[in-house]
Amino acid sequence: MTTDSVAMLRTHGLNVTAQRLAVLRAVSARPHATAQELADDVRLEIGSISRQSVYDTLTLLTERDLIRRIQPAGSSARFEDRVGDNHHHLVCRRCDRLVDVDCATGEVPCLIPVDSGDFIVDEAEVTYWGICPDCQALPAEA
Numbered sequence: 689m690t691t692d693s694v695a696m697l698r699t700h701g702l703n704v705t706a707q708r709l710a711v712l713r714a715v716s717a718r719p720h721a722t723a724q725e726l727a728d729d730v731r732l733e734i735g736s737i738s739r740q741s742v743y744d745t746l747t748l749l750t751e752r753d754l755i756r757r758i759q760p761a762g763s764s765a766r767f768e769d770r771v772g773d774n775h776h777h778l779v780c781r782r783c784d785r786l787v788d789v790d791c792a793t794g795e796v797p798c799l800i801p802v803d804s805g806d807f808i809v810d811e812a813e814v815t816y817w818g819i820c821p822d823c824q825a826l827p828a829e830a
Contacts, residue, residue: 700752710734711745712769715755719768720777720786726767760786760815774811780820789816 693712697704707730714729715721721729727742746767749755753772759765760779766786776789800809 696754700754702748702752706734707737707741708745708749710737711742711749712754715746715749715767715769719770719788720758720766722764722766724764758786758813776812776814776816778816778818780823781817782819782823782826785820785822787820789814 693709694704696712697708702708710730710733711726713733714726718725718729723743723746724739726746727737727739730737730742746755746757750757750767755767755769756771757765757767758777760777763779763784763786768788770788774791776791778787778789779785800812
């Protein structure tokens with residue numbers, strides 16, 4: 689991934705730094721991780737780095753569309769490197785597990801509003817909620 693990441697950063701006009709490469713690797717290794725989880729992973733890989741530096745890098749990479757920031761209701765922001773395909777997410781109501789779900793109709797933007805108010809729609813964000821198979825196997829909460 690390092691060669692691809694270097695080229696990707698350069699293509700997007702960004703300087704290649706150890707911190708940016710480490711953040712990209714962390715996001716790729718743990719899709720849907722929170723910023724704090726990613727900061728912990730980056731620290732394990734490269735040593736001392738401030739949480740703010742990781743947050744700033746996540747913001748920059750999101751702004752450049754190298755990663756995607758998602759935030760289901762009631763959850764911390766999470767990050768993934770699956771970008772550009774307008775996929776959706778399924779969240780378990782019990783354990784907060786989050787998984788990718790392919791586009792509802794197969795074409796971007798997947799869903800078209802009945803009245804777009806003259807907007808040009810290029811993306812639809814859908815979050816499905818339910819109970820994951822692991823939680824289904826557990827006794828129901830009282």
